[in-house]
Amino acid sequence: MLDDHQVPSRSDEAAKDGVISELASMGFDMSFCTEALTTEDMDNLSDSVLSLLDGKRATSESRQTFPSLRDIANTENITPLGATPSSLPCTGVPIPHPLQYGEKFDSTPVQPAQNTTCEASSQIVHAAKRGFHSMIDRENLSFDDLLVHAETALRKYFGLFSMKPFQIEAFQAWANNQDCLVLAATGSGKSLCFQLPALVTGKVVIVVSPLISLMHDQCQQLSRRGISACFLGSGQQDKSVEKKAMAGLYSIVYVCPETLPRLLNSLLDLACKRGIALFAIDEAHCISKWGHDFRPDYRRLSALREAFGAKTVQKNRVPIMALTATATDRVQLDIMKSLNIDIETTRIVQTTLFRPNLRFSVHHSKTQKSSSYKKDFKVLLDYYGCASDSSNQLDQFLNGSTSCSIKNGVNHMGKQCLSDKNYKLAYWASDKRPLEFEQIGRNQSMDIMMDGCHNEDEVEEEDEEVHGEENWEKDEDGNFNEVQEMANSTANSTAEGSQETQLTVDYLEDDDEDEAERLGGDFEVASNESLKDDGKFGGEGLSSQRSSSVVQNGPSIIYVPTRKETESIAKFLCQSGLKAAPYHAKSLEAYYQEAGRAGRDGHPSECMLYCDMTILPSLLPSQRDHEETQHALYMLNECFRYGLSTTKCRAVNLLKYFGENLTRSCKICDFCTTGPPPLENLTREAEMLLQLLLKLLENCGTPSLGRERLKRKRQDHHYSNMRNYQHAINQITECNKIPQRDNVWWRGFGRLLVDAGYLKESNSMKAYSRKSIVPHLRCPEVTAEGQNFLNKRRMGSLVTFSIHPEGDMIQAMLEPRLKHRSIISAQEWGRGWADPKIRRERLGRSKFSNRRPRERHQRKSRESKRYRQKL
Numbered sequence: 001m002l003d004d005h006q007v008p009s010r011s012d013e014a015a016k017d018g019v020i021s022e023l024a025s026m027g028f029d030m031s032f033c034t035e036a037l038t039t040e041d042m043d044n045l046s047d048s049v050l051s052l053l054d055g056k057r058a059t060s061e062s063r064q065t066f067p068s069l070r071d072i073a074n075t076e077n078i079t080p081l082g083a084t085p086s087s088l089p090c091t092g093v094p095i096p097h098p099l100q101y102g103e104k105f106d107s108t109p110v111q112p113a114q115n116t117t118c119e120a121s122s123q124i125v126h127a128a129k130r131g132f133h134s135m136i137d138r139e140n141l142s143f144d145d146l147l148v149h150a151e152t153a154l155r156k157y158f159g160l161f162s163m164k165p166f167q168i169e170a171f172q173a174w175a176n177n178q179d180c181l182v183l184a185a186t187g188s189g190k191s192l193c194f195q196l197p198a199l200v201t202g203k204v205v206i207v208v209s210p211l212i213s214l215m216h217d218q219c220q221q222l223s224r225r226g227i228s229a230c231f232l233g234s235g236q237q238d239k240s241v242e243k244k245a246m247a248g249l250y251s252i253v254y255v256c257p258e259t260l261p262r263l264l265n266s267l268l269d270l271a272c273k274r275g276i277a278l279f280a281i282d283e284a285h286c287i288s289k290w291g292h293d294f295r296p297d298y299r300r301l302s303a304l305r306e307a308f309g310a311k312t313v314q315k316n317r318v319p320i321m322a323l324t325a326t327a328t329d330r331v332q333l334d335i336m337k338s339l340n341i342d343i344e345t346t347r348i349v350q351t352t353l354f355r356p357n358l359r360f361s362v363h364h365s366k367t368q369k370s371s372s373y374k375k376d377f378k379v380l381l382d383y384y385g386c387a388s389d390s391s392n393q394l395d396q397f398l399n400g401s402t403s404c405s406i407k408n409g410v411n412h413m414g415k416q417c418l419s420d421k422n423y424k425l426a427y428w429a430s431d432k433r434p435l436e437f438e439q440i441g442r443n444q445s446m447d448i449m450m451d452g453c454h455n456e457d458e459v460e461e462e463d464e465e466v467h468g469e470e471n472w473e474k475d476e477d478g479n480f481n482e483v484q485e486m487a488n489s490t491a492n493s494t495a496e497g498s499q500e501t502q503l504t505v506d507y508l509e510d511d512d513e514d515e516a517e518r519l520g521g522d523f524e525v526a527s528n529e530s531l532k533d534d535g536k537f538g539g540e541g542l543s544s545q546r547s548s549s550v551v552q553n554g555p556s557i558i559y560v561p562t563r564k565e566t567e568s569i570a571k572f573l574c575q576s577g578l579k580a581a582p583y584h585a586k587s588l589e590a591y592y593q594e595a596g597r598a599g600r601d602g603h604p605s606e607c608m609l610y611c612d613m614t615i616l617p618s619l620l621p622s623q624r625d626h627e628e629t630q631h632a633l634y635m636l637n638e639c640f641r642y643g644l645s646t647t648k649c650r651a652v653n654l655l656k657y658f659g660e661n662l663t664r665s666c667k668i669c670d671f672c673t674t675g676p677p678p679l680e681n682l683t684r685e686a687e688m689l690l691q692l693l694l695k696l697l698e699n700c701g702t703p704s705l706g707r708e709r710l711k712r713k714r715q716d717h718h719y720s721n722m723r724n725y726q727h728a729i730n731q732i733t734e735c736n737k738i739p740q741r742d743n744v745w746w747r748g749f750g751r752l753l754v755d756a757g758y759l760k761e762s763n764s765m766k767a768y769s770r771k772s773i774v775p776h777l778r779c780p781e782v783t784a785e786g787q788n789f790l791n792k793r794r795m796g797s798l799v800t801f802s803i804h805p806e807g808d809m810i811q812a813m814l815e816p817r818l819k820h821r822s823i824i825s826a827q828e829w830g831r832g833w834a835d836p837k838i839r840r841e842r843l844g845r846s847k848f849s850n851r852r853p854r855e856r857h858q859r860k861s862r863e864s865k866r867y868r869q870k871l
């Protein structure tokens with residue numbers, strides 16, 4: 001304090017003037033500084049800054065609400081200026097630094113702090129210089145002014161020159177204090193929509209994100225650009241980070257949905273201190289139970305709108321921005337409803353979800369035995385393993401310099417697409433390369449995500465009694481034990497040769513909690529290196545692989561066989577020296593989301609889907625209500641149909657699922673480059689099947705309308721059995737009328753007859769159909785159109801039924817399962833023995849059958865043996 005009796009000397013005055021002008025240049029109000037420095041004896045810049053930031057003298061309303069920097073310093077034990085300087089662990093994160101007006105444009109992004117320690121004093125002055133004083137209220141500036149600031153920040157921190165139209169739209173919604181739903185493709189730049197408000201206002205943006213690894217990754221990227229950010233959640237081991245975040249020390253705070261409800265009160269405080277510019281809900285599809293990645297904790301985010309909206313005055317209302325790359329119409333509505341944001345006033349910012357640099361393809365493969373894996377995955381192994389001299393045609397095509405000459409299907413794809421070293425399709429993911437790859441000496445590797453669906457082996461079958469079809473499925477696919485054994489033996493033998501490439505396989509599914517437990521610390525503490533894969537695909541390596549490797553560089557290769565097989569195949573690929581992780585997903589949303597992690601740098605990227613269409617996927621038992629089960633089946637069905645399709649551009653197909661009409665084809669997917677399979681004239685097959693179904697229908701009469709329940713049940717049972725689609729197929733195959741077609745082929749054919757309008761699922765069977773996925777035709781009826789077709793044929797018309805076969809039909813023709821097994825009722829089976837032809841056939845089959853007895857029977861006989869011994 002100035003002593004009343006002491007007359008300030010000229011030199012003191014000059015020093016004070018100097019301090020005042022410094023403070024003014026830092027953005028402090030000139031009269032405010034003058035008043036502060038005349039009432040308090042300060043001619044030292046640091047003391048003055050601290051005193052001003054104490055907040056006692058703040059005059060404007062907004063300033064009074066800011067925390068004093070000293071308070072913040074106290075919360076994190078920062079030694080105030082003037083005390084003995086002490087080193088404190090530097091978080092590597094600059095204290096908030098919103099835009100400084102009039103600052104000279106510098107296009108080079110801000111460099112991160114290099115040192116691991118720094119002094120509190122310099123941190124405080126740094127904060128003061130770049131800090132809270134330049135916070136601005138969104139309401140005080142026009143949208144144009146805000147946009148200018150946003151673009152300045154864009155240049156300064158990101159080295160980018162303009163915002164994309166959808167980013168401007170989202171920014172405008174935020175500027176108008178509007179809630180907003182942003183739907184934009186993966187890698188299109190959604191993050192900027194919520195990062196810019198923090199940089200423009202100097203207030204905090206709270207981002208809710210589902211994955212610790214992604215939060216970690218984003219925090220690292222921001223810190224590299226000089227933007228302070230942290231993440232909070234169970235994975236955050238440094239407990240002081242939460243305290244600092246709630247005191248307003250970070251511009252962008254990532255929070256797990258599980259953690260956010262606990263922080264509500266602290267967030268209210270934070271809103272009153274530094275201010276909260278925005279709540280961003282990243283990967284917002286997790287909110288919806290109709291989405292592919294439902295996280296119940298996301299539902300609790302509705303509390304945000306209550307706490308920061310409904311009851312607060314408009315000025316203090318914090319807008320909410322939900323962002324996702326994969327949301328169907330239903331999911332969009334559910335997101336808004338669940339977040340408690342007004343559907344009428346919420347701005348929906350939607351861009352195309354199309355990713356022109358992703359080349360989608362589907363590969364059909366049976367992969368039931370590990371001994372066949374080498375053959376089944378030849379394309380994949382070649383793709384990453386073989387040298388190619390061919391030019392980068394795909395790249396040239398994408399650049400418009402040549403017309404696409406990729407032809408002849410999947411076998412050539414690898415050669416054509418991987419030759420150029422500029423491709424970011426693949427890279428060595430581990431230093432521990434297998435020898436043969438080393439010898440080839442090219443800088444390629446791969447990341448594979450295996451997408452396992454379930455097959456009917458894994459589902460509880462409620463209507464088994466009625467149809468018995470599931471036995472057939474089980475019989476055909478129930479040889480996993482063998483697969484597993486062989487996989488193990490292959491693994492062991494290969495491991496001997498290349499010990500160092502041995503990789504473990506864990507499931508990615510439900511890894512969030514574990515991952516949260518494993519990752520920890522302030523994001524800046526974890527070095528880039530620690531994110532690199534440690535040779536394992538579980539644990540830290542796993543999450544980082546998802547976020548760093550797969551996300552930025554790797555192709556996304558996804559497999560949809562059974563879940564058990566997924567593991568087995570992943571093991572095999574790992575043993576082959578490729579980096580693979582089984583991943584479980586059950587919908588096109590999940591597939592598109594994961595595939596979208598490839599080619600984020602804009603380079604062409606491969607997204608191969610390997611699938612075994614001879615196995616019908618179905619749901620694992622779970623606690624779903626009826627509606628949820630229906631929806632899960634719908635999603636699974638769409639996934640299956642995508643794999644089956646051979647007549648549409650893959651990108652068009654995928655986007656249609658999200659309600660987007662792509663007006664042009666992608667020109668690079670397998671369909672666009674190779675075209676549909678040749679048209680097949682299947683008139684004879686159609687005629688035979690339709691006639692047979694009509695005949696069966698005539699024989700069994702109409703369903704019972706009798707009163708007695710038992711009688712009706714029996715009659716219905718008989719009725720369904722007789723009209724069972726599989727029953728008709730059995731009759732055709734047992735009579736050996738068209739020997740080269742197997743069950744799988746007929747199943748696909750029935751589906752195409754439904755598509756053509758010749759068949760439909762009977763009403764009485766719709767209840768059963770709902771338990772299965774739609775392509776599984778149960779009890780068909782011949783429609784009027786189908787009868788018309790038959791009549792025309794009978795009258796000698798030349799009408800034909802020609803179609804492009806779908807995936808399962810092609811696969812069945814390549815490797816028919818001619819060892820046909822009947823799926824008829826026990827009664828029918830019994831009657832079959834009376835027919836000498838059928839009897840001969842069955843006996844002939846069993847004579848040559850070398851199938852091992854089923855485990856169930858073995859167990860039964862073991863049990864009875866034990867029982868007999870007891871006796």
Ligand SMILES: Nc1ncnc2c1ncn2[C@@H]1O[C@H](COP(=O)(O)OP(=O)(O)OP(=O)(O)O)[C@@H](O)[C@H]1O
Binds near residue numbers: 163167600
């Ligand atoms: N306006 C822009 N101009 C040029 N590049 C941009 C622009 N906005 C974002 N990008 C770039 O796009 C890339 C992807 O951005 P970002 O990670 O924000 O995508 P995203 O949509 O959030 O992805 P995801 O859906 O996977 O979370 C980044 O490299 C970023 O620099």
